[in-house]
Amino acid sequence: MASTLLEAAEVRVRVPGKINLALKSGPRQPDGYHRLATVFQAVSIFDEVEADWAGPGKFSVAVFGGQAHQVPAGEDNIAVRAAMLLARIHGAGRDLGVELTIRKQIPVAGGMAGGSADAAAALLACSVLWDLDLSPEELLDLGAQLGADVPFCLMGGTALGTGRGDQVVPVLSRGSYHWVLAFSEAELSTPKVFAEFDTMPPPEGPLQVPRELLNALVGGDVMALGRALVNDLQPAAISLRPELADLLGVGAERGAVAGLISGSGPTVAFLTDSEAAAVELSLQIGQTGLCREVQAVVGPVPGARLLA
Numbered sequence: 001m002a003s004t005l006l007e008a009a010e011v012r013v014r015v016p017g018k019i020n021l022a023l024k025s026g027p028r029q030p031d032g033y034h035r036l037a038t039v040f041q042a043v044s045i046f047d048e049v050e051a052d053w054a055g056p057g058k059f060s061v062a063v064f065g066g067q068a069h070q071v072p073a074g075e076d077n078i079a080v081r082a083a084m085l086l087a088r089i090h091g092a093g094r095d096l097g098v099e100l101t102i103r104k105q106i107p108v109a110g111g112m113a114g115g116s117a118d119a120a121a122a123l124l125a126c127s128v129l130w131d132l133d134l135s136p137e138e139l140l141d142l143g144a145q146l147g148a149d150v151p152f153c154l155m156g157g158t159a160l161g162t163g164r165g166d167q168v169v170p171v172l173s174r175g176s177y178h179w180v181l182a183f184s185e186a187e188l189s190t191p192k193v194f195a196e197f198d199t200m201p202p203p204e205g206p207l208q209v210p211r212e213l214l215n216a217l218v219g220g221d222v223m224a225l226g227r228a229l230v231n232d233l234q235p236a237a238i239s240l241r242p243e244l245a246d247l248l249g250v251g252a253e254r255g256a257v258a259g260l261i262s263g264s265g266p267t268v269a270f271l272t273d274s275e276a277a278a279v280e281l282s283l284q285i286g287q288t289g290l291c292r293e294v295q296a297v298v299g300p301v302p303g304a305r306l307l308a
């Protein structure tokens, strides 16, 4: 047992899922990734990751939640990879090990960065458990090595992402936005959606986030935000899952300000103009039977944070 009285007995971290308010993609680069210009927003659906001391060199994970069986439970789990990377880069010469417990609510392979969120939470939880004293920049750098969305999951709020989506800076955003998330029965693999995107005519216009979207966020203008939402991956996701077009149509008919597929999908996010409208729309969409589950959420919320 590596724990001493000075070390934390256990550390718990809560981490949100994300939606992309804008996702502009360039063509595939030689490294296999696409250059992106994206605006992330963290929303109030959370995974929780607990880190407990384990014997030297022991890294394990247990996953709980409705979709737990779809999450790898060994060293291929991205949260375990995060812990191992942290131990290798910043824990040299120390007998580190960790037992991770993940309580999942963010949909698996849903376009909401669920895996990246768990990696971000594991980085933060283990750095505190092991008393590694890392700077936020060091955590962001480790995050980028694990996955393109991990730095944003550490940061949270509303942020502009460039490069692979891993270079993140906060953007000004006023007020809160009320969203309805519709979770699909089926998963969509991000690499497959990008591969489908590569077969389609490239999007027109420059690789940049619409100025109207940034202005809408600064002004807290829900209607203008609705008009500016954009996702270059949406046609590819609909091509692979045509039923997503029906879901988007239902939201439009039932009064959503706007709707779009989150990231690579298949989660669909509908913008509404109040909390009451979000609750009402979530009930209506739930009744259609077009999705596995519906949840009203709010954004922005902070990124990975320690729980007392």
Ligand code: C5P
Binding pocket: 032, 033, 034, 035, 036, 116, 146, 147, 148, 149, 163, 164, 165, 190, 191, 194
């Ligand atoms: O970085 P991450 O492992 O989350 O990315 C998953 C996959 O998504 C990559 O392997 C790649 O196929 C695709 N991707 C991409 N361009 C990006 C981000 C992700 O092609 N900017």
